[in-house]
Amino acid sequence: MLKQFMSEYNEAVMDTDRDRALLVVRDALDQGISPEEVVFEIVVPAIELTMTSISENQGVSLAQHFMAAQIASEVVDDMVPRFAKAPEIVGQIVIGTAQGDFHGLGKRIVAGCLKAMMVEVADLGLNVAPELFVDEAVARDAEVIAISAMMVHTARGENGCRRVRQILGERGLEERIKVAVGGAPFRFDPELFRTVGADAWAENGITAARVITDLIREVRR
Amino acid sequence: MMTGMERLVAAINGTPADRIPVFCNLLDQGAKELGLSLEEYYASGEHVAEAQLRMREKYGYDCLWSLFYVGKEAELLGCRKMIYAKDGPPNVGEMVIRNYDDIARLQIPDDIASHPAFAEELKCLRMLKEEGGGKYPICAYLTASMTLPAILMGIEKWLQLLMMGPADLRDELLAKCSDFFQKQVAAYRAAGADVLVYSNPFGSTDFIPRKFFNELSLPWMERDLGPGGTTGIVYYCGSARFNDVIEAVIDRLGIGVFYLSPMDDIVEGKRLVAGRGLTCGVINDIMLIDWTRDQVRAEVKRIIEAGKPGGKFLFGTLVMPFAIPEENIRTMLEAAYEFGRFDTK
Numbered sequence: 378m379l380k381q382f383m384s385e386y387n388e389a390v391m392d393t394d395r396d397r398a399l400l401v402v403r404d405a406l407d408q409g410i411s412p413e414e415v416v417f418e419i420v421v422p423a424i425e426l427t428m429t430s431i432s433e434n435q436g437v438s439l440a441q442h443f444m445a446a447q448i449a450s451e452v453v454d455d456m457v458p459r460f461a462k463a464p465e466i467v468g469q470i471v472i473g474t475a476q477g478d479f480h481g482l483g484k485r486i487v488a489g490c491l492k493a494m495m496v497e498v499a500d501l502g503l504n505v506a507p508e509l510f511v512d513e514a515v516a517r518d519a520e521v522i523a524i525s526a527m528m529v530h531t532a533r534g535e536n537g538c539r540r541v542r543q544i545l546g547e548r549g550l551e552e553r554i555k556v557a558v559g560g561a562p563f564r565f566d567p568e569l570f571r572t573v574g575a576d577a578w579a580e581n582g583i584t585a586a587r588v589i590t591d592l593i594r595e596v597r598r
Numbered sequence: 599m600m601t602g603m604e605r606l607v608a609a610i611n612g613t614p615a616d617r618i619p620v621f622c623n624l625l626d627q628g629a630k631e632l633g634l635s636l637e638e639y640y641a642s643g644e645h646v647a648e649a650q651l652r653m654r655e656k657y658g659y660d661c662l663w664s665l666f667y668v669g670k671e672a673e674l675l676g677c678r679k680m681i682y683a684k685d686g687p688p689n690v691g692e693m694v695i696r697n698y699d700d701i702a703r704l705q706i707p708d709d710i711a712s713h714p715a716f717a718e719e720l721k722c723l724r725m726l727k728e729e730g731g732g733k734y735p736i737c738a739y740l741t742a743s744m745t746l747p748a749i750l751m752g753i754e755k756w757l758q759l760l761m762m763g764p765a766d767l768r769d770e771l772l773a774k775c776s777d778f779f780q781k782q783v784a785a786y787r788a789a790g791a792d793v794l795v796y797s798n799p800f801g802s803t804d805f806i807p808r809k810f811f812n813e814l815s816l817p818w819m820e821r822d823l824g825p826g827g828t829t830g831i832v833y834y835c836g837s838a839r840f841n842d843v844i845e846a847v848i849d850r851l852g853i854g855v856f857y858l859s860p861m862d863d864i865v866e867g868k869r870l871v872a873g874r875g876l877t878c879g880v881i882n883d884i885m886l887i888d889w890t891r892d893q894v895r896a897e898v899k900r901i902i903e904a905g906k907p908g909g910k911f912l913f914g915t916l917v918m919p920f921a922i923p924e925e926n927i928r929t930m931l932e933a934a935y936e937f938g939r940f941d942t943k
Contacts, residue, residue, distance in 0.1 A: 395762050479681070
């Protein structure tokens with residue numbers, strides 16, 4: 378039965394049909410599926426399936442990424458308060474767009490997916506100063522700083538990831554906090570993440586969730 | 599020697615030419631050319647025209663641009679704040695649509711040509727026409743109705759409305775954006791623009807699922823282009839791929855120029871266009887920042903070898919990042935002229 382719900386939910390997400398996806402969740406709960414199972418056996422596998430479809434180049438569009446994250450986020454917000462016990466948090470991250478960058482879609486997709494994976498996300502918003510990224514990461518004991526940049530000059534600029542890396546180095550935080558980047562310039566130049574001093578990059582918001590959880594594991598190891 | 603306009607016309611018609619046309623989209627570089635900050639530079643249509651003419655002369659490519667920056671359209675629709683950087687294009691600093699109620703309040707100017715926010719572009723177009731008209735195609739950039747809301751309300755809110763919001767509100771906004779497009783394209787044509795780059799990332803299945811493309815993008819593109827027709831219109835989806843919709847675009851819209859994504863397969867693109875139009879092979883210009891001379895030449899050669907056989911092909915760039923060294927711009931162009939030459943024997 379769980380498998381059937383997972384398949385119906387995933388189909389609705391791929392059809393970008395939010396109402397149908399939420400209906401599948403409601404039906405699942407009515408049939409006795411627990412809120413924990415809804416999140417971990419339906420929503421998270423659907424995100425992972427989307428990741429697989431992307432990696433196999435099956436033509437998943439930006440709108441489908443957006444809807445997968447949006448629906449996941451809504452379902453998780455609704456389910457977590459109903460959990461029998463508070464879920465175990467996988468890790469903490471801070472996320473924002475690089476200084477001078479006002480494009481927030483990517484980070485919203487990342488945050489939605491990470492929430493479903495039980496990663497606590499502090500969204501610092503748009504046009505974030507490098508010092509703020511680091512200060513907030515320290516204050517929240519975050520394992521990862523995620524920086525989104527959609528423009529070449531904000532991706533490569535001296536007040537983006539480069540400066541975050543420099544501050545982490547100056548403050549001796551490089552082992553404790555990892556840096557992930559994403560956005561169009563990184564897709565067009567897959568080596569750019571190294572140039573700007575990031576530890577990892579992701580091609581899109583959905584796969585960013587996997588990249589970031591891998592970095593969290595690396596820090597916690 | 600042929601002019602840029604003659605090369606473009608020859609490429610469209612598939613008639614003999616000395617080489618393929620080469621379009622190099624230098625925008626922010628104009629400020630560097632005139633020794634101005636980007637904010638000073640974009641404040642004047644005369645600056646933009648002067649720099650466009652100088653850069654074309656200096657590098658020898660085949661087009662002239664009237665585009666200042668993409669956010670200009672938001673200014674025509676009420677945005678009063680742009681945020682300038684020192685090394686990249688300005689950002690829209692104030693969303694014209696902040697909530698759904700603003701959609702009803704959105705006013706489309708009756709006469710774009712007399713709108714104060716269009717005055718500098720008009721000056722620029724007049725100068726370009728005077729100096730380069732007929733010799734070099736003058737390019738204008740227009741955002742499709744499906745994409746314009748992303749500039750007016752931010753892409754997050756637009757996707758939210760598009761995918762989950764009330765359909766009547768979505769359609770009200772799209773109708774206004776389509777009305778704006780129709781007026782804008784008429785204003786550009788009247789002011790002398792020859793090439794009208796119709797920018798629509800939402801016309802790519804990288805952005806929206808095929809079902810949405812068929813049910814929404816295509817009908818709204820038909821509405822955009824209906825009154826003015828497709829003369830001079832270039833299908834362009836930003837950097838998004840669109841090989842898989844070429845057939846539908848030809849069939850339903852009748853567009854005849856395709857400015858591919860650097861990620862599109864050029865051979866496949868040409869096969870799909872099948873002689874019914876001009877295919878433009880586009881270089882991944884972000885890589886031009888760091889590539890060596892040999893890498894630049896190898897990539898230009900690859901693109902041209904893929905697209906040149908059989909003609910009806912143009913070599914082009916996206917919006918060239920400010921950080922590309924001048925030497926690499928020259929290397930790319932010299933390679934394009936060299937590999938793009940037709941054997942006249």
